[in-house]
Amino acid sequence: MRAAVLHETGQDKLEVLDDVEAVGFGPGKVRIRVRATGLCHSDLSAMSGVLPQPAPFVPGHEGAGEIVEVGDGVAHLKAGDRVVVCWLPACGACPACRRGQTELCLAGFMNAGTPNFRRPGGDVFGFAGTGTFAEEVVVDAGCAVPVPDDVPFDIAALIGCGVTTGLGAALNTADVTPGSSVAVIGCGGVGISAIQGARLKGAAEIVAVDPVAGRREAALRFGATRAVPPGELPGAKQEVTGGEGFDYVFEVVGKSATARTAYENTRRGGTLVVVGAGAMDDFLQLNMFELFFDEKRILPSMYGGGDVVRSYERTVALWRAGRVDLEGLITHRVPLAGINEALDQMRSGTALRTCVEI
Ligand SMILES: [Zn+2]
Ligand SMILES: [Zn+2]
Numbered sequence: 001m002r003a004a005v006l007h008e009t010g011q012d013k014l015e016v017l018d019d020v021e022a023v024g025f026g027p028g029k030v031r032i033r034v035r036a037t038g039l040c041h042s043d044l045s046a047m048s049g050v051l052p053q054p055a056p057f058v059p060g061h062e063g064a065g066e067i068v069e070v071g072d073g074v075a076h077l078k079a080g081d082r083v084v085v086c087w088l089p090a091c092g093a094c095p096a097c098r099r100g101q102t103e104l105c106l107a108g109f110m111n112a113g114t115p116n117f118r119r120p121g122g123d124v125f126g127f128a129g130t131g132t133f134a135e136e137v138v139v140d141a142g143c144a145v146p147v148p149d150d151v152p153f154d155i156a157a158l159i160g161c162g163v164t165t166g167l168g169a170a171l172n173t174a175d176v177t178p179g180s181s182v183a184v185i186g187c188g189g190v191g192i193s194a195i196q197g198a199r200l201k202g203a204a205e206i207v208a209v210d211p212v213a214g215r216r217e218a219a220l221r222f223g224a225t226r227a228v229p230p231g232e233l234p235g236a237k238q239e240v241t242g243g244e245g246f247d248y249v250f251e252v253v254g255k256s257a258t259a260r261t262a263y264e265n266t267r268r269g270g271t272l273v274v275v276g277a278g279a280m281d282d283f284l285q286l287n288m289f290e291l292f293f294d295e296k297r298i299l300p301s302m303y304g305g306g307d308v309v310r311s312y313e314r315t316v317a318l319w320r321a322g323r324v325d326l327e328g329l330i331t332h333r334v335p336l337a338g339i340n341e342a343l344d345q346m347r348s349g350t351a352l353r354t355c356v357e358i
Contacts, residue, residue, distance in 0.1 A: 003134035063132030064156035089142030166193025168304015178202030186252035199223030212349035
């Protein structure tokens with residue numbers, strides 16, 4: 001079958017090959033025919049080495065498709081079921097799962113050293129244990145979350161990562177208060193989803209901050225009340241908050257420099273929500289006086305910071321009711337053969353989400 005493979009960490013292009021096989025099928029596993037997959041910024045971060053990931057590997061972790069085959073012991077799925085590929089499955093039994101914080105379950109990482117694919121030349125890993133830039137994946141049954149048949153594959157794919165992450169940051173982690181002031185730094189697909197979440201929660205002002213003009217225009221369509229390039233954030237802070245700072249600032253870039261900017265633009269007693277996935281050697285500096293004296297709350301948000309399956313169901317309900325726009329997030333579509341073009345669109349910031357149709 002066909003899959004897009006990164007041969008070595010640090011390369012910026014994938015090779016679409018037709019000699020790849022999805023491996024590991026057996027008890028407790030499912031085989032999924034991938035139909036659509038979104039390109040998420042974390043795929044680029046894994047390719048460049050910012051996020052740890054053994055190579056060679058098939059990127060892609062935001063996918064949807066249909067079940068082809070289920071292994072022994074899998075009772076809740078059958079061939080033909082439409083599923084979201086969840087890269088962070090919940091085991092249901094660990095302390096984090098029992099507390100309802102399934103986003104902190106580590107079960108999905110236990111297979112990190114196990115290859116998901118094979119080629120004549122050797123083993124190939126799947127990013128985050130999935131690898132959805134492929135026609136088929138074999139994953140733990142917990143990584144296949146059923147969605148109703150009226151949810152198109154491209155929409156279901158987005159729910160698998162970016163939308164869940166951004167919406168959840170606003171709805172679960174920040175739990176934005178109605179009437180509050182919000183700034184969102186970084187307005188790709190995840191940042192736009194955080195904007196939609198803040199709008200749903202009734203934020204009065206939502207300031208979108210992004211260097212790319214097209215993203216600022218998109219942010220206004222999705223509910224931002226104003227949109228500025230980074231250099232104009234101080235002016236917006238002055239106009240919207242009288243200089244005090246925002247009640248909530250979402251950092252959706254994953255860099256210490258933007259996290260520091262976000263911290264400084266959060267009001268005393270306000271909330272900085274860290275959504276971006278950054279590098280292990282990139283350190284955020286805070287001094288002990290400001291940390292104590294300004295009483296700003298720093299809330300990291302992993303995969304939307306809440307029960308993952310519940311978050312999926314909530315997103316489907318909001319989408320069906322027309323209260324979140326997911327179609328509008330898909331700005332580009334390519335076949336698997338066009339994957340490198342899609343990577344370039346992502347790097348240049350012209351795409352909110354590119355849907356790869358497989
Ligand atoms: Zn668990
Ligand atoms: Zn992602």
